[in-house]
Amino acid sequence: MVTFQTVSEQELKHLNESVLKEKDTVDVLKWAYETYGNDLVYSCSFGAEGVVLVDLISKVRPNATILFLDTNLHFKETYDLIEKAKKKYPNLNIQIIQPELTVEQQAEEHGDKLWERNPDRCCQLRKLEPLEKEISKYVAWISGLRREQSPTRRNTQYVNMDRRFHSIKICPLIHWKEEEIWMYIKLNKLPYNELHDNNYPSIGCFHCTSQVAEGMDPRSGRWANSAKTECGLHLPGNSDK
Template identity: 40%
Template sequence: MQPLLREDKPPERPAPDLDALRARVATLNARYRHHGATAVLEGALRDPEAGRIAMVSSFGAESVALLHLVAMVDRSVPVLFIDTRLLFAETLAYQQEVAERLHLTDLRILRTDEATLAQRDPYGGLRLGDPDACCALRKTLPLEAALDGFDGWITGRKRYQAATRAAMEFFELEEATGRIKVNPLAHWGPEDVRTYMEENRLPKHPLVAQGYPSIGCAPCTSKVAPGEDPRAGRWRGQDKQECGIHFVDGRPVRNTK
């Protein structure tokens, strides 16, 4: 499948009516508060309050569980995969394997165009001096452009993954963009993910067995020792916990430990 090459600047979006969006999110959370992941997904894709929804997937360590759930509900849901050009070769191969196995019919591969990369990160060293700027250039920029026209997006985030996610709801308002984020697996724990993958015989990311329980770009991901937090290998030694595509109060989440 050909990648979608994005321009340097995402299209301008009209200022969102935050009060109306907050009310929509509150309605959705009240409506689906006691439902399971599949019902939340069905609601996100069919409920008029949710609007037009895409899925964003890293095809990482646990991604296949949610991808499988989405495929069972509607294989035609747009699935956005950001290729930063710094991913592990294993991730790229796994992405192709999973997409083919689940028969995803609208996979969109996103990349920042080469001219913009050459201008802003000509030697590929931006990640060393300013990892936030690197994530913004290689992840946030192409994702924002690809999400233009969508009212929200499905994520695989879960409460157990970080303190910043501990109170996460099924539906959230990303006030910085005016989009609704859908977190169908918010209440799942590690055992829920493992059980679902085993029961459905879903392929595992090959790097998980090598000690990578959370997988991002190759230069910024390291192995995790037994007993460490699963995300300890992401930006190890840096005051950084998220790649920047997720926001709290309009700002990228920083490490709060």
């Protein structure tokens, strides 16, 4: 089994350039679950890519574990979508995890509206630390990253070393284009976040997500008033080819 502790750059290269090179998303998912079984988890934010992956995973591993990180600051539409997903995929093990601090406790310890004053620290407390704690229980995890989403993601491979979580990060959707994501959603009549219909292409916490004007970068609505473009989960330094 390929693990963070034992994998070499040569093994990763062999996997990505030989074993999985000509494979499609379903093949990659089958390989991942055959390789890791219950030691593999999908951390899902239930964006457009997320609902596609949940549907595909349900076909490959009907009882797979899906994690959703509830920062307690999501849009109502996001919570509504998760309930729809639970009903559509009753066999999937959809788990909701939360930060150690409530929003009120965070305000008491770090000051009010930390997401405005120090968004990196807010993401650290409400996203990265709880995910790190949970993902550390598994050998590998699945992410819905696509190469065309941003410059920081264009070198993502099917199988990556995740240095932040000391695990293997598997990204089955790296070659998908946005139109393919939406074609799959429409053809399969999948539930999706209704905010996508109102110029919210990338959806996170409601304080840090805004609408995007037509023709703008799809991720320009995330942390729009700062230089921040990633929560820190997928920064290039965290994951290597």
